[in-house]
Amino acid sequence: xxxxxxxRRPVAPLLQAAxxxxxxxxxxxxxxxxxxxxxxxxYTEYSLVPDVTQRNYVEMFEGCSNMGEGLCTTFRTYLxxxxxxxxxxxxxxxFGFAISYFLAFHVRSDTMRMVLFLVCTAPFLTSNxxxxxxxxxxxxxxxxxxQFLVGTGLVDQPQDWLLFSDFSVVLAFVHLYTLFVTVPVFxxxxxxxxxxxxxAQDAGASGWQTLWHVVIPLTKPGLVIGxxxxxxxxxxxxxxxxxxxxxxxxxxxxxxxxxxxxxxxxAAAAQAVVLLGLVLLVIAVMTRLIDIRxxx
Amino acid sequence: xDKPIRAGRRQLLQGAAGLAAAGLAAPAVHAQGAVTLRxxxxxxxxxxxxxxxxxxDLGITLEYIPVTSDDVVRRAVTQPNSLDILDAExxxxxxxxxxGNLMGMDATRIKLVDEISTVFTKGEVAGKKIGDxxxxxxxxxxxxxxxxxTFATGQTQWLTLIxxxxxxxxxxxxxxxxxxxxxxxxELLNPEFKGKASILNIPSIGIMDAAMAVEAMGRHKYAxxxxxxxxxxxxxxxxxxxxxxxxxxxxxxxxxxxxxxLMASGxxxxxxxxxxxxxxxxxRGIPCTYQPLKEGYRAWAAGFGxxxxxxxxxxxxxxxxxxxxxxxxxxxxxxxQGYYSAVLSTAQKSMEAYEWDFWMMGKPAAQDIKAPDGTxxxxxxxxxxxxxxDARMGAVACWNAVMDENxxxxxxxNEFIAA
Numbered sequence: 001x002x003x004x005x006x007x008r009r010p011v012a013p014l015l016q017a018a019x020x021x022x023x024x025x026x027x028x029x030x031x032x033x034x035x036x037x038x039x040x041x042x043y044t045e046y047s048l049v050p051d052v053t054q055r056n057y058v059e060m061f062e063g064c065s066n067m068g069e070g071l072c073t074t075f076r077t078y079l080x081x082x083x084x085x086x087x088x089x090x091x092x093x094x095f096g097f098a099i100s101y102f103l104a105f106h107v108r109s110d111t112m113r114m115v116l117f118l119v120c121t122a123p124f125l126t127s128n129x130x131x132x133x134x135x136x137x138x139x140x141x142x143x144x145x146x147q148f149l150v151g152t153g154l155v156d157q158p159q160d161w162l163l164f165s166d167f168s169v170v171l172a173f174v175h176l177y178t179l180f181v182t183v184p185v186f187x188x189x190x191x192x193x194x195x196x197x198x199x200a201q202d203a204g205a206s207g208w209q210t211l212w213h214v215v216i217p218l219t220k221p222g223l224v225i226g227x228x229x230x231x232x233x234x235x236x237x238x239x240x241x242x243x244x245x246x247x248x249x250x251x252x253x254x255x256x257x258x259x260x261x262x263x264x265x266x267a268a269a270a271q272a273v274v275l276l277g278l279v280l281l282v283i284a285v286m287t288r289l290i291d292i293r294x295x296x
Numbered sequence: 297x298d299k300p301i302r303a304g305r306r307q308l309l310q311g312a313a314g315l316a317a318a319g320l321a322a323p324a325v326h327a328q329g330a331v332t333l334r335x336x337x338x339x340x341x342x343x344x345x346x347x348x349x350x351x352x353d354l355g356i357t358l359e360y361i362p363v364t365s366d367d368v369v370r371r372a373v374t375q376p377n378s379l380d381i382l383d384a385e386x387x388x389x390x391x392x393x394x395x396g397n398l399m400g401m402d403a404t405r406i407k408l409v410d411e412i413s414t415v416f417t418k419g420e421v422a423g424k425k426i427g428d429x430x431x432x433x434x435x436x437x438x439x440x441x442x443x444x445x446t447f448a449t450g451q452t453q454w455l456t457l458i459x460x461x462x463x464x465x466x467x468x469x470x471x472x473x474x475x476x477x478x479x480x481x482x483e484l485l486n487p488e489f490k491g492k493a494s495i496l497n498i499p500s501i502g503i504m505d506a507a508m509a510v511e512a513m514g515r516h517k518y519a520x521x522x523x524x525x526x527x528x529x530x531x532x533x534x535x536x537x538x539x540x541x542x543x544x545x546x547x548x549x550x551x552x553x554x555x556x557x558l559m560a561s562g563x564x565x566x567x568x569x570x571x572x573x574x575x576x577x578x579x580r581g582i583p584c585t586y587q588p589l590k591e592g593y594r595a596w597a598a599g600f601g602x603x604x605x606x607x608x609x610x611x612x613x614x615x616x617x618x619x620x621x622x623x624x625x626x627x628x629x630x631x632x633q634g635y636y637s638a639v640l641s642t643a644q645k646s647m648e649a650y651e652w653d654f655w656m657m658g659k660p661a662a663q664d665i666k667a668p669d670g671t672x673x674x675x676x677x678x679x680x681x682x683x684x685x686d687a688r689m690g691a692v693a694c695w696n697a698v699m700d701e702n703x704x705x706x707x708x709x710n711e712f713i714a715a
Contacts, residue, residue: 045702046373046391059707073711080714133557142562160491163563164547243554246547247497248540250714258499261366262706263373263391 032276039269048265056270077250078278084166084241084251085234088173092230093223095174096181100222101215103182104189105197117186120179132172132243139163139171164246172244177233181226188222189215220290228283235279331613332357336372337383338365341460341598346626354620356613372397372603380610381617382601387431387500389456390698392601393445399604400439400454405615408622409455411639416459416597417451421690430504430522430697433459433597443604457599458618459638461630464593464688467505468559468569472583481505481591482512483566485539494558494567497548499709501696503529504594505568506536508693512591522697526704533708537715548713552576559584571634574681575673586681592693593682599638631655632667636685658684 039056042049064072071079099120107113123131138144139162146158161167192215200210216223238253247254252275259268335342339362347358361379363371369388371378376397384392392398403409414420419434428434438448439456448454469478473492484493484505496502507521510532518528539545546563549555556576558564569586577584600621602614620626627643630636632651637643644652650662658680665674674680682688699705 045698046369046395062707073707073714076714077710133553136557136561136563140561140563160546242497242550246545247550248545248548248713250710254713255710258706258710262499262702263366263369264703264706 035269035272035276038266039273041266041269043264043266045263056267057274059267060270060274073250077252077255080250081235081252084169084173084249085231087166087170088177088234089227089230091170091174092178092181093227095178096185096226097219097223099178099182100186100189100219103186104192120182123175123179128176128239129243131176132240135168135172135244136163139168164244164248166245166249169241169244169249172240173234173237176240177230180229180233181223184225184229185219185222188219192218221292224286224290224292227286231282232279235275330355330357331609332359333380333610333613333617334359334361334378335381335383336361336363336379337368337381337598338362341383341630343629346629349625350617350620353625354613354616356617358617372601376603377605379603380606381614382603383460383598384457384601385596385598385696386433386436386457387596387696387698389436389447389601390431393436393439393447393456396443396445397604398456398601399606400442400444400452400456401458401602401615401618402442403453403455405619406455406458406622407619408639408642411622411641412459413636413638413640415462415689416638421692422686424690426690427592427595427693427695429518429520429694430594432522432695433457433462433599457601458622459597459599460621460626461635461637462595462597462689463571463635464595464682464692465568465570466589466593466682467587468555468567468574468577469585469587470559470562470565470583471585473562473565478566478587479590480512481508481589484509484568485513485535485544487542487544489544489566491543491546492563492565493544494547494549494555494564495545496555496568497550497713499706500698500702501594502548502568503532503705503709504694504697506532508589508591508594510535512589521694523699524701524705526701529699529701529705529708533712537712540712540715575634579671579673588682588688588691592691593688594694594696595689595692596696634680636689640685654680656685658682658687 038048040052040054042051042053042055060074062072064075066072070076103113103116107116126134136143140146141158141160141163143163145162149155150158196214196218197210200214205213236253238251238257241249241251242254245251252271256268256271256275259265259271333356335358339360342360342362347360350356350358358381365385365388368382368384369391372382372384372388372392373395376395382392382398389398414423415426416433416437419425419428419432436447437456438450438452439454440446440448440452442454444454447456467478467481467484474489483489484495495505503524504521507518507524507528510516511518511521513535515535516528516531518524524532547554547558549558549567552570552573555567555569555573558567559569559573559577560580560582571586574584574586600618602611606614622639622642624639624642624646627637627639628646628651631643631647632655634655640656644656647655651665653659654661654665654674660679661674661676663676664672665678667673682691
């Protein structure tokens with residue numbers, strides 16, 4: 001566009017950005033807007049009624065103002081989802097950080113590092129559903145773990161809390177999502193200038209002090225990105241929580257899925273809007289704490 | 297992501313429901329060229345064997361479009377133009393018919409209409425009234441006019457669906473672990489099986505199984521388990537919530553394979569179950585019984601419907617196909633899977649006597665009963681759980697349903713899961 005007069009705003013950058021903007025508009029912004037609009041619609045057994053009604057939101061928070069009879073369904077469901085989310089986040093961050101630290105600072109050869117890194121992706125070699133189902137013969141009442149525990153006399157009878165419990169849900173999530181933390185944290189760690197570590201050592205810092213004052217601050221962007229992955233994935237999940245929790249543990253994703261299957265699209269849309277708002281809020285807080293753009 | 301509701305019934309039957317091309321030699325009647333019918337339904341009846349036979353006998357190509365049962369309703373309500381034949385369950389009609397997307401089928405064009413099982417035409421088996429709680433087919437089988445959006449009260453010329461398959465569901469148990477006779481739905485909530493029971497996490501079916509248990513325990517007598525009042529929904533969910541908090545349930549299941557795994561691995565010893573799932577557990581060499589209970593069965597039924605937009609040669613072809621379906625071959629095919637077919641007289645002619653005796657008469661198998669692929673389903677000498685057609689369908693207590701208070705029920709169910 002060199003022919004454009006210099007006093008006008010250049011068109012080329014706009015044109016270059018246009019395809020992506022268009023794709024985002026079409027497949028991201030538009031569906032989101034549609035969801036928001038539908039959440040205000042009314043519905044019957046067999047039809048959606050274009051409308052502006054608060055029904056879906058009112059029904060969602062029905063009984064929430066009355067704390068006397070315990071929490072309302074929606075609050076309880078969010079609490080259950082958030083609790084799982086917090087546990088999964090804590091464990092994946094811990095493990096993800098430890099694995100990355102080992103890979104980045106203890107493994108000397110690049111080849112070995114790559115090999116070990118590929119090993120981390122092993123959980124993704126089978127399908128999601130099969131991976132989850134294969135926990136059953138392991139953790140079940142008559143599974144391998146229980147047979148071992150009873151066989152060695154550690155417990156008198158099979159332990160039921162191993163499966164269809166918070167424990168099994170968190171276990172499955174950690175198994176799945178640790179990689180999502182490992183990758184960005186590893187990336188951040190590899191970019192740390194090794195001279196900083198030497199400087200810390202020269203200045204008399206202990207190993208823990210180096211970790212706390214040098215490594216962790218410099219891997220914060222990786223930690224935040226990993227956390228966003230994990231939080232977004234867990235908050236919206238209904239398959240893993242369903243299968244590993246024996247369908248007995250409430251999650252927002254499950255509620256939305258049930259409503260969808262009963263053609264209650266507007267109610268599901270309202271749930272989705274609230275969930276989206278909450279997740280965005282969490283991400284906003286995290287990015288406020290650490291400016292990812294600057295760190296990257 | 298959406299798991300099919302009736303995946304269970306399908307698993308065993310699923311054929312290659314591909315979109316095979318239609319390069320076929322049509323009989324003279326169809327000299328104008330082959331007709332292709334787009335057949336939307338859960339894959340329960342979408343078997344490659346049926347498709348091939350239809351092509352040979354009628355020169356009609358079936359294009360199977362397998363979807364989940366939620367999607368059957370969604371398609372019929374929102375995209376009726378995307379299909380030529382709808383394979384729906386009777387309870388779905390309460391959602392579909394008000395949309396006005398299905399036509400009333402002309403009984404005069406269905407040759408064997410008078411031969412259709414009395415389950416559908418009169419709500420009777422062997423002259424005896426059967427339970428009609430819930431969306432019993434008799435309540436939704438007829439329309440007052442071709443284009444009606446409400447149901448007729450008696451028999452008319454206009455049919456909503458022509459039945460394909462139906463069956464009676466009950467509890468599955470592990471006789472080796474239970475160790476005593478089980479005779480009542482109340483056992484589902486018996487603390488004796490604490491941590492070893494399960495129900496399905498499909499609200500509209502799960503709540504009916506729960507209602508069977510609540511009624512059997514003597515806690516409440518429902519006017520209609522398939523159409524509860526809000527107070528009844530509250531009561532049922534309260535009983536379920538108490539049981540859940542007391543640790544009665546090991547897990548809930550949503551999908552056929554989950555129910556098989558729970559039972560086969562010994563996680564549960566008593567649970568709601570579908571007939572093919574019981575067969576699947578047994579085929580692993582693990583004892584499992586589809587236990588008849590004194591309060592009766594929860595039944596379901598499916599059938600063919602035609603979208604209102606269908607006309608001309610496609611409409612003729614659809615009627616041809618439905619008439620063919622009732623003429624015996626398909627009925628025998630389905631009876632051999634343990635389902636029941638609409639016109640039993642023609643199906644009987646297409647079955648071996650020993651097959652008929654086992655599946656329909658409840659007699660001991662004179663020889664091994666084989667699945668269509670040749671694997672042995674039941675050994676010689678075994679008897680079908682629950683016995684004969686008359687014994688099983690005659691003991692139906694209620695039907696899968698959509699309640700008037702469905703929205704409320706779904707909310708309460710979500711509350712129960714969160715409890």
